[in-house]
Amino acid sequence: MLKDAFCHSSNFFDLSSDKKSKYIYPTLENKGGFGYVPAEHEHFNHDKPVDIKEAFDISPGVDQSRWPSEEDVPGFHRSMKSLIDQMTTLAHRLYYLVGIGLDLPDPNHLSRASFKGDGMLFRILNYPKVDHLSMLKPGQVRCTGHTDYGFLTILYQDDCGGLEVMNREGEYVEAIPLKGTALVNVGDFLSMCTGEKLKSTMHQVLISEENFGRRRQSIVMFCDPDGDFALEPLCGNLEGLQPLTFNQWRNKRYAQTYR
Numbered sequence: 624m625l626k627d628a629f630c631h632s633s634n635f636f637d638l639s640s641d642k643k644s645k646y647i648y649p650t651l652e653n654k655g656g657f658g659y660v661p662a663e664h665e666h667f668n669h670d671k672p673v674d675i676k677e678a679f680d681i682s683p684g685v686d687q688s689r690w691p692s693e694e695d696v697p698g699f700h701r702s703m704k705s706l707i708d709q710m711t712t713l714a715h716r717l718y719y720l721v722g723i724g725l726d727l728p729d730p731n732h733l734s735r736a737s738f739k740g741d742g743m744l745f746r747i748l749n750y751p752k753v754d755h756l757s758m759l760k761p762g763q764v765r766c767t768g769h770t771d772y773g774f775l776t777i778l779y780q781d782d783c784g785g786l787e788v789m790n791r792e793g794e795y796v797e798a799i800p801l802k803g804t805a806l807v808n809v810g811d812f813l814s815m816c817t818g819e820k821l822k823s824t825m826h827q828v829l830i831s832e833e834n835f836g837r838r839r840q841s842i843v844m845f846c847d848p849d850g851d852f853a854l855e856p857l858c859g860n861l862e863g864l865q866p867l868t869f870n871q872w873r874n875k876r877y878a879q880t881y882r
């Protein structure tokens with residue numbers, strides 16, 4: 624199933640720019656929805672060059688009219704839909720395990736916070752191939768260091784490599800691709816709800832000479848609470864934190880990324 628989804632993902636990204644632009648977000652400022660994000664649009668750190676990645680977002684809670692057509696990418700809809708279903712089931716299993724790990728009175732607490740599912744976001748990513756250093760701006764990487772916004776992120780990557788995650792000591796460690804293996808990152812909202820008992824993971828995707836000439840693909844499910852879910856203490860201390868819904872937090876982060 625994963626292989627099939629990676630294959631349909633590359634079929635989409637291999638379309639001409641003209642064809643892909645039919646599926647672009649109506650306004651790229653209005654993120655968190657459904658559609659194509661062209662390369663060099665996302666900026667996690669405005670002191671650094673823009674990221675060289677393109678993406679396609681699929682969110683259950685919004686206008687679904689921009690699914691790539693059967694004519695453009697045969698089988699895309701079916702393939703992504705079955706992976707989304709599987710990853711959503713996995714998300715709720717992980718939520719349950721986190722609930723047990725945190726010793727919450729109700730281990731399904733995170734699932735209940737994601738009951739409507741409108742915070743969930745599935746995304747396929749393509750990092751176009753770079754043949755030569757001269758194609759990069761100084762300091763440009765595939766994806767600049769950042770934390771994700773919500774509860775948990777489930778990530779599948781191809782075998783290209785380049786993803787690094789930061790450990791508690793503040794050092795980046797390579798997340799070596801392991802076939803069929805999901806990488807799970809903690810996001811900001813879970814971090815805030817747990818007083819950083821579970822800390823959101825900084826991560827980045829670099830490009831080195833050894834992967835020049837190779838594209839990189841990844842498939843991600845941002846497993847996030849419903850938009851109207853308000854920050855609440857699950858454990859730890861939330862003193863000093865503003866009252867904040869997930870939507871307010873995510874919009875704030877989008878405003879920084881798509882400025």
Ligand SMILES: O=C(O)CCC(=O)C(=O)O
Nearest residue numbers: 748766780786828841843
């Ligand atoms: O492509 C990757 O491995 C990382 C993607 C990522 O961190 C993101 O989209 O938030």
Ligand SMILES: [Fe+2]
Nearest residue numbers: 769770771826
């Ligand atoms: Fe991320």
